[in-house]
Amino acid sequence: MRQYYVYRMEYEADETEYIAVKDGFSFPAFFLGIIWFLKKRLWKYSLALLGFWLLEYIGLFVYWYWFLFFVMLAQMISGTFDPKQFASSEHILGIFALFKKLLSFTAYLLAFGSGAFIGVEANGFLRKKLVDDGYELIGIYEGSRRRAIKEATKI
Numbered sequence: 001m002r003q004y005y006v007y008r009m010e011y012e013a014d015e016t017e018y019i020a021v022k023d024g025f026s027f028p029a030f031f032l033g034i035i036w037f038l039k040k041r042l043w044k045y046s047l048a049l050l051g052f053w054l055l056e057y058i059g060l061f062v063y064w065y066w067f068l069f070f071v072m073l074a075q076m077i078s079g080t081f082d083p084k085q086f087a088s089s090e091h092i093l094g095i096f097a098l099f100k101k102l103l104s105f106t107a108y109l110l111a112f113g114s115g116a117f118i119g120v121e122a123n124g125f126l127r128k129k130l131v132d133d134g135y136e137l138i139g140i141y142e143g144s145r146r147r148a149i150k151e152a153t154k155i
Contacts, residue, residue, distance in 0.1 A: 004148035005127055007135035018152055019135065020145045021127050030119030037122075045125055049118070056110050064102050068095060 004020040011017070029036040037046035131137065141148035 001142040002144070004141050004145055006138045006141055006148050006152040007130045008138050008152070009135045018149045019130060020148045021123050021130070022145070023123065025119050026122040027119065029122030030115050033115060033118055040126055042125055042129055052114065057107065060103055060106050064099055064106070068099055
């Protein structure tokens with residue numbers, strides 16, 4: 001059964017708010033990423049994810065650019081590099097096609113990996129934010145979200 005961490009915030013006007021956060025993998029965070037962080041008001045995590053994505057794509061571009069440069073350098077050193085063939089449009093288009101495929105494949109792998117990390121850790125980030133915002137952990141309950149809150153309000 002699913003476990004939910006139930007948090008409570010008491011306000012001055014005898015109002016009490018209860019929030020239940022599931023323990024475990026978050027599929028919405030996995031698929032939506034930064035949108036999920038923004039919806040849950042996790043500003044610093046959304047900025048960190050945006051920065052990671054920017055660094056990821058810049059880093060990938062630079063990495064594969066230098067990789068192809070060193071491949072051509074190795075061809076030049078070994079004597080298999082032909083400047084006439086390199087200057088032909090077919091060869092240049094082939095290099096750019098290879099570059100695009102390598103960049104896309106690596107980007108997909110990194111995006112899947114970062115999405116999996118986000119899915120695993122997202123609810124933990126949300127629980128930490130609730131505690132930082134002054135919510136009090138009441139307990140851990142099993143069942144559905146609605147049932148967990150109902151059991152927590154009985155206390």
